[in-house]
Amino acid sequence: MLKVEKIEVRYSGVPVIHDVSFHVNGGELVSIVGANGSGKTTLLKTVAGTLHPAKGSIEFEDEDISTSSTVNIVRKGITYVPEERRIFGPLSVEENLKLGAYIVDDREEIEKNLDYVYSLFPILKARQKQLGETLSGGEQQMLATGRGLMSSPKLLMLDEPSLGLMPKLVDEMLEAVATLKEEGKTILLVEQKVREALEMADRGYVLQTGRTIYKGTGEELLETDIVKKAFLGL
Amino acid sequence: MEMLLSTLVSALLMGMLFALVALGLAIIFGVMNIVNFAHGEFLMVGMYTAFLTATIFSIEPLLTLPIAAMVGFLLGIASYYMLVRYLLKGPMIAQLLGTFGLMIFLRYLAMCIFGPDYKTLEHGLLIGKSIMWGPVVLSYPRLGTAVLSMLGFGIIYWMMDYTRLGKALKATALDVEAAGYMGIDTEKMRGLAWGLGGATVGIAGALLINFYYVFPTIGILFCMIAFATVALGGFGSIKGAFIAGLIMGMIIDLGGTYLGPQYKFALIYLTFFLVVVIRPKGLFGW
Ligand SMILES: Nc1ncnc2c1ncn2[C@@H]1O[C@H](COP(=O)(O)OP(=O)(O)OP(=O)(O)O)[C@@H](O)[C@H]1O
Ligand SMILES: [Mg+2]
Numbered sequence: 112m113l114k115v116e117k118i119e120v121r122y123s124g125v126p127v128i129h130d131v132s133f134h135v136n137g138g139e140l141v142s143i144v145g146a147n148g149s150g151k152t153t154l155l156k157t158v159a160g161t162l163h164p165a166k167g168s169i170e171f172e173d174e175d176i177s178t179s180s181t182v183n184i185v186r187k188g189i190t191y192v193p194e195e196r197r198i199f200g201p202l203s204v205e206e207n208l209k210l211g212a213y214i215v216d217d218r219e220e221i222e223k224n225l226d227y228v229y230s231l232f233p234i235l236k237a238r239q240k241q242l243g244e245t246l247s248g249g250e251q252q253m254l255a256t257g258r259g260l261m262s263s264p265k266l267l268m269l270d271e272p273s274l275g276l277m278p279k280l281v282d283e284m285l286e287a288v289a290t291l292k293e294e295g296k297t298i299l300l301v302e303q304k305v306r307e308a309l310e311m312a313d314r315g316y317v318l319q320t321g322r323t324i325y326k327g328t329g330e331e332l333l334e335t336d337i338v339k340k341a342f343l344g345l
Numbered sequence: 346m347e348m349l350l351s352t353l354v355s356a357l358l359m360g361m362l363f364a365l366v367a368l369g370l371a372i373i374f375g376v377m378n379i380v381n382f383a384h385g386e387f388l389m390v391g392m393y394t395a396f397l398t399a400t401i402f403s404i405e406p407l408l409t410l411p412i413a414a415m416v417g418f419l420l421g422i423a424s425y426y427m428l429v430r431y432l433l434k435g436p437m438i439a440q441l442l443g444t445f446g447l448m449i450f451l452r453y454l455a456m457c458i459f460g461p462d463y464k465t466l467e468h469g470l471l472i473g474k475s476i477m478w479g480p481v482v483l484s485y486p487r488l489g490t491a492v493l494s495m496l497g498f499g500i501i502y503w504m505m506d507y508t509r510l511g512k513a514l515k516a517t518a519l520d521v522e523a524a525g526y527m528g529i530d531t532e533k534m535r536g537l538a539w540g541l542g543g544a545t546v547g548i549a550g551a552l553l554i555n556f557y558y559v560f561p562t563i564g565i566l567f568c569m570i571a572f573a574t575v576a577l578g579g580f581g582s583i584k585g586a587f588i589a590g591l592i593m594g595m596i597i598d599l600g601g602t603y604l605g606p607q608y609k610f611a612l613i614y615l616t617f618f619l620v621v622v623i624r625p626k627g628l629f630g631w
Contacts, residue, residue, distance in 0.1 A: 159526065185528030197523035199516055210516050213509070214528035262528065 118167030200244030211261030360594020375581030385564025391550020417547020579630025
């Protein structure tokens with residue numbers, strides 16, 4: 112579904128992603144793990160069209176999207192739930208969610224997706240009229256994730272959904288991701304919770320200073336030395 | 346007492362025009378955090394547009410409103426796509442100087458074309474008329490201006506809160522990057538904000554010409570008032586622009602009447618200063 116080939120991404124001329132390739136098949140949950148600053152967010156933002164690769168190509172459903180704008184990429188069916196959540200603070204939960212469905216014209220679809228998000232995160236339903244900025248960190252993450260689902264994306268990219276949450280909420284959040292996967296959604300997940308992310312994943316990639324150093328199924332990666340030493344403290 | 350009442354009513358009516366002038370500034374600032382120094386010149390363009398259309402075609406000045414709105418809209422859009430878009434890539438100082446340059450350019454362009462003379466419309470449905478309402482003198486142009494300003498405000502307010510476009514503008518204003526992730530074409534929204542800002546101030550110009558003369562440097566006067574209004578109301582707040590407009594109307598008219606017209610501007614600057622010191626985000630700022 113998504114095929115990233117040998118991309119290089121730069122910030123003001125300085126490359127931070129070198130020669131990275133990965134792919135996501137329909138229905139898969141693929142995890143990308145790596146230390147702070149290894150380039151995970153940069154990678155997702157490049158797929159989302161906020162950044163563009165200087166070299167290499169990105170294909171989505173056999174169409175080259177490496178130079179497409181974010182708007183067109185969202186329209187093609189990829190949504191990105193950013194690391195900093197970036198919910199619209201002065202707007203209500205429901206308004207935030209409806210903005211997630213901005214590209215959807217069909218009212219019924221919007222209502223259906225809204226019900227779906229509320230069933231996935233019941234707390235959001237209880238808070239629907241509350242302003243985004245008054246939500247707790249965990250609720251904001253749920254809101255950002257729910258908002259990313261509102262346009263019925265073909266591929267959902269989640270950037271560290273567990274960031275800054277207390278352990279109980281981390282589990283809840285990751286369970287929601289697992290539920291999405293079971294329901295057949297295609298997900299590209301970036302996580303610091305390496306063990307959980309790889310256990311859940313069909314496949315994964317380990318990123319280090321902007322290069323993919325390992326790839327394989329979740330179990331395979333959990334057995335590699337680098338993952339054991341660097342991330343699991345074994 | 347009767348004079349106070351008359352002044353008060355007249356000030357409130359004038360305040361609604363100040364509010365409409367400030368509205369465009371607030372929209373532009375709200376959506377992209379840029380202060381449009383040329384805003385007063387946009388008003389001047391609106392006034393000349395209405396003046397010329399009304400005199401050349403000898404039509405009722407009120408009928409020039411849509412034309413002034415259109416011209417203002419195009420001026421706003423052109424400013425964004427031909428200038429502001431490039432300024433955004435530069436440092437903060439480029440943004441400040443950029444619209445400042447546009448202000449100078451428009452002002453002296455008008456000077457070249459129209460000369461420094463004061464021009465005023467003499468005929469029109471509202472011009473020069475007034476009625477008595479009890480002890481209060483109601484000037485038709487001010488009354489008409491106030492009603493139409495309120496209407497304009499109502500339309501923009503409704504648009505922002507109840508339409509998809511308004512939601513998209515709001516989202517762009519709150520967080521461009523996040524708005525982009527929603528699939529909102531933020532570049533278009535920014536252009537549109539300039540278009541709307543230009544259109545509303547264009548309408549304000551076409552209303553103002555019914556009771557005020559136009560000359561190439563009129564912009565500075567109203568620009569200062571608009572800045573103070575927007576600062577008072579809260580940068581980017583539409584509701585704030587409206588309420589602050591009314592307050593500014595009272596400060597200027599009451600101050601002008603009771604302290605003497607020479608203090609009008611000192612009062613504007615004083616208000617501006619006090620707001621910045623006491624409540625920098627204004628009455629309704631985010
Ligand atoms: N806007 C930017 N300008 C310049 N360099 C940047 C920018 N954003 C990130 N970088 C650099 O690019 C590299 C990759 O950063 P990135 O945010 O993609 O890492 P990450 O894997 O997501 O890290 P984290 O786990 O902390 O979220 C880092 O060295 C970072 O300093
Ligand atoms: Mg990151």
